[in-house]
Structure formats: structure tokens, C-alpha cells
Amino acid sequence: MQMYLLALNPTDSVTEGFLPAARRLGLAVTVLTDTPAAHRAVGGDAYAGVEVLECDVRDFRAVVSRVSAHRRPDAVFSNSDHLQAQTALAAAYFGLPAKDWRAALRTKDKAEMRRCLAAADLPAGVAVRAAEVPAGQDPATVLASADIPFPCVVKPREGVASEDVVLVGEHAELIARCAEIRSRRPGEALVVEEFLPGTLHTLETLGDGAVRRVLGGFRTRLSAPPYFIEERLTWEPGLPAAAVAEVLAQLDALGVGFGACHTEFVLSDGRARVVEVNYRAIGDQCDLLLADLLAVPLFEWILRVHLGERLPADPWPAPAATGCLSYPYARTPGTLTAAPGPEDLDVDGVRLAYRPLRAIGTRRPVHHTNRDLLGVVRALGPDRPAVDRAVDAFVAARTWEITP
Template identity: 70%
Template sequence: MRLYVLARNPTDSVTEGFLPAARGLGLDVTLLTDQPDSHRRDHPDLEILECDVRDFRAVISRISAHHSPDAVFTNSDHLQTQAALAAEYFGLPGKDWRAALRTKDKAQMRRHLAASGADAVWAAELPAGHDPAELASLDAPFPCVVKPREGVASEDVMLVDGPEQLVRRCAEIQARRPGAALVVEEYLAGELCTLETLGDGRVRHVLGGFRTEVSAPPYFIEERLTFTPAHPPPVVDQVLAQLDALGVGFGACHTEFVVHEGRARLIEVNYRAIGDQCDLLLAQLLGIPLFEHILRTHLGEPLPTDLGARTDGRARLDYPCARIAGTLTAAPHAADVTAAGGVRLTYRPLRALGERHELHGTNRDFLGVIRATGTDQAAVDRAVAEFLAAHRWEITP
């Protein structure tokens, strides 16, 4: 069976998760990408075809001129709508392209949730090329959050305190992202959480979620995630109802939301598996072939009604983060450690020694990722704290 995977830059999710899963399922894989050289360095034996994957017409044309597809899949935030349209064109299982578009376009998500009666969040849109000064007259409920309409990974997501700062921040983002439309929306207070789901259009499994700690304002860099096997049922029900309103229910979905006084409100919906190595941790923690399950849904296979997932797992991820621009001059090497209490700890560097980087205010500032799993949260937390205390990350301006 032939699986087409759409991708832009290489990611751990594809390299360590989906490609090994596809091999395990015996699939013939063709990778379509607009960055072929970067993928060929990591996968010299993989069939890689260059394609403007941002254009669904180019994707359909490239597949039509090659082997007949059995599945079209992507785990990229940027390519969900394109993959959904291509799958529909070839009559294959896939996500509803409308739902993929609603979740990718943050302004459309807010409009759709409000129109459906699921939730109403004050929001306004600054179209591409428009003067940010247009926003000065808005009756906005400050503080507000400004972000790219179709952004990812908290890039250029900032808290603003008033009209002047709003106009200034929008101008700064436009300078970095010419042609990008922006969204301004009310700041939603509360505990930041995630919900991880997997469905086949018939059944939907809730895999648990994370509680997320972010950096100090004005940025929203995710610095620590702590796994929770189950959020309170009323909270889960509220989130699932909003996902239903958006039409989300096929394949993997990573939903970010806040809870305040028992009310759950969506921050954003990433219609794909959670990234930044959280999906690798989740598969290990739950003891299920997560990536295989996701691919099987796109092959048209029903999910089991019981995934057989473990429920006793506890976990935490920490991301040592750059605080200044400069060259990384000291950092630990990759490590796999068994700590006290049976905790399994993995550290993987995300930036090489000697590399110089600017400061981005996003997850591109991550220097590495620490993943720790066990059955006792206190033991997991101690293992991470001890690893952080025993190592240093230094940046020379």
C-alpha cells in the first residue's frame, strides 16, 4: 500500500514517529516536500519528491503523475487542509477540509465557534497589507493577545496592554512576516492545558493531556508540560463539544485550552499529533502504538474501541530555553538515564554547540528537551530537577 506523507521541514514526529510506524506497517512511503534536501540528509533511502506542498493542486498533480495512493497524510500544521483536499480528491479517508481550514485559520475558528453558539471570544482581524493604525480605534478588552492568523508554535504571539502597544506590535510582526494577516483577541485567563484525542470518525479516544507552564509576558513560550491522565470530566466534555462544533474528530488532534472557574475555552486547535517530542513521550507512556493507530485511520481502518492504554503513567517535559541571543558554548550531550523510583529520563539537544541564534520568543529558543516518565509524579519531578541542577547551558553573546 502506498502512503504519501506531506511535509515541510523535518520534525521529530515524522522522523522518529510516523516513518518508523509506516515501515512497521509495511507501507511504501513517498514523501512530498518543498524542502527535499533537508529530508534526504536524514532519509537517503526514502523516496522523496519535490513538490509545492502548500498548494493542494500541486499535491494532487504530483500524486496523479506517480503511483496510485492508498493514503495521504501530514502531521504539519501548515498542510492539513492541502492533505485533506488531496485525500478527498482521490476518494481516500481523511479529515474534512473545512474542519482543517477552521482550525488552521484562527480568525475563522473564532467566527465559527461564535456562530455555532459554542463559545464567543472577542476578536478582530487585520488583513494582510493593512495599516495597524486601523486597530487603534477598536473597543478592545485590554490586555489582548495579537498573533498571526495562521501561525504556529507561539511565534509572534504577544500580550499587549493598550492601543499604542497593539499598533506597535502589529507593525513589528508585519515587518517580520510581510503578507501575514493578524488576529487580535481577548486574553483568556486560566490554567493552560492540552487535550490529546484520536478518532476515526466513528469513535474518539481521549488520550489524556498536559498542564502547561509558559514564560513570563509578553511571550507565551511553553517551558514545561506535565502529563495528566484525565482532566475533570466536565472540562473534557466542554472541550469535546467545541471540537464537535468545529467538525474535528478524525485522526490525531492536539487542543490547547484554558480553564477558569470550571469553564474551558479554546486557545487553539492543532489538527495533528502534539509535537516537540510530546507525542514520542505519549506513545511510550501509554504503551500503545500511537503512530501506527494514527496512520491506520488514514488507511481507512477502524480504531479499536479499547486502545489498551496504560493509565498509571506520569510524565513531565522541560525545555531549557535561551534567554539571550548568541552562541551556545556549553550544554549537555544526549542522555538516557534511569533515575530513582524507576523514572526513565531522556535528554535530547535541539541546538548544536557552536551554533549562533537570535532570540525569537518562541520554541525556536529551545536548547533541548528533557522527557521523564514513571508512575509517581514526585519521583518524575525530582529526576528532572536533579538533571537540570547537574547540567548547564551557556550562551555567549
């Protein structure tokens, strides 16, 4: 069977998750990408036997043309935030299982997501007040009549990884932040929305078109305001049933149900209010930990639903372990001059895996986003105190040096 995988830059989700899963399923894989050299340069055997072809994957018409002129597809798939609508349209063109392209568009476009949820029949207090600042329009003029309370959050309408997402406290600061973001992103639309106080969580789901399963979720610890860098994600098996139901109702309103979905929401005063919906599997190695926690072939199941198969009907056992991910990150600009290399350890029954995300000798500014991450510590253990102790001790015993 032939699978086409659409991608931009290489990611751990693809190289360590989906490509090995496709190999185990016996699939012939063709990666379509606008950066073929980057994929061909990935070391190890991740791309062994994988065909890599250049394609303008941001244009669904180019994807359809490339696939049509090559080999008949059995699945068209992507785990990229940026390519869900294009993938859905291409898969639908060939009559293959696919996400609804309209749902993919709604979740990628944060302004459209807010409009859709505001118009839906949801409980009072769930919808989030928001306003779009279209490209080329003056933020002061657009926001003059917007009913957005302070503090509020400004973000790119189609951004990812907390890039240029900033908390602001008053009107003048908001206008200044809009100008600052636009200086880096000319021609992009922005969204301004009310800040949601409370605890930040994720909900991971997987659907086959008929049934949607809740896989679980993480609690997210963020950096200090005004930025939103993810510092640690901890497995949280006990999410309130009412909160899960509220999140699922919001996903239903958006039309989300097929394939993997990673939803971020804030829990406050018993209400679950969606921050954003990423219509793909969770990333930054959380998906690798999730597969270990659930002890199921998660990546294979995700691919199988795109091949038209149903999810297993049997109940999934509750995870017997717990886990977390911790992300050391750069606080200052400069060159990374010292950092630990990859490690795999067993500490008092806790399995630890550390993987660098930035090479020594690399010089970078500070972005105040996940781009600043230096590495990821992935831990799986019998209980949360043991996992936390092992991760904290690992990070404390190692050094990451940034030289100005």
C-alpha cells in the same frame, strides 16, 4: 500499500514516530516535500527505504499532480500544521480517508476559528472575543471599533509555535506590537483576541471518522509575560469531565473529528476556552511521551485511520505511569558554546531521555518562541514527585552556555 507523507522541514514526529510506524506496518512511503535535501540529510536509519520527492506541498494541485503521475496512493498523510488542508484536499481527490478540508482550514486560520466558534451554539462565556487585522490594513483603524478588552493577545492569523504571539496591556502598545510583527511578517494578517486567564492545558484526541477517542492531556507551564514559551508540559490524567466535554463541543463546532488533533485550552472558573486547535498530533516530542504513557502503538493507529481502518473498540487501560517534558531555552542572543549531548538515563525508576535541539556553534537571535529551545528532557516514571525531582536534578546538573 503506498503512503504519501507531506512535510516541510524534518521533525522528530516524522523521523522517530511516523516513519518507524509506517515501516512496522509494511507501508511503502514516499515523502513529498519542498525541502528534499533536508530530509535526505537526516542521519540514522529513519529514512531507510523511504522515497523523497520534491513537490510544492503548499499547493494541493501540485500534490495531486505529483501523486497522480507516480504511484496509486492508499493514504495521503501529513503531521504539519501548515499542510492539513492541502493533504485533506489531495486525499479526497483520490477518494481516500481524509479530514474535512474545511475543518483543516478553520483550525489553521485563527480568525476563521474565532468566527466559527462565536457563531456556534456554545455555552455562554466559552467563545473568545477577537478581531482580525487583514493584511495591508491599518491596525488602528480596524481595531477602533473592536470590542477587545485589555490585556489582550496579538498573533499572526496563521502562525505556529507561539511565534510573534505577545500579550499587550493598552492601546498604544497594541498598535506598536502590530507594527513590529508586520515588520517581520510583511503581508500577513493578524488576530487580536482577549487574554484568557487561568491554567493552560492540552487535550489530545484521535478519531476514525465514526468514533473519537480522548487520549488525555498535559498541563503547560509558560514563560513569564509578555511571551508564551512552553517551559514544561506535565501529564495530567484528571481533567474535569465537564471541561473535556466543553472542548469536544468546540471541536464539533469546528468539524474536527478525524485523525489526530492537539487542542490547547484555558481552564478558568470551570470553563474550558479554546486557545488554538492544531489539527495534527502534538509535537516537540510530546507525542513520543504520549505513546509511552499510553503503552499503545499510537503512531500506527494514527496512520491506520488514514488507511481506512477503525480504532480498537476495547477500552484503553489508564496509564500506570506519569511523565513530563522540560525545555531548556535561550534567554539571550548569541552562540551556543556549551551544551550537553544526547543522554538516556534511569534515575530511581524514572526513564530520562535528553535530546539537543540546537547544535553547539550555532548563533541565533532570541525569538521569544519555541525556536529558542536548546533541548528537550523527556521523562517517564511512577509518580509525579519522582519525575519532577529527576527532571529538575538533570537540568540543574548540566550547563547551556550562550556567548554574546
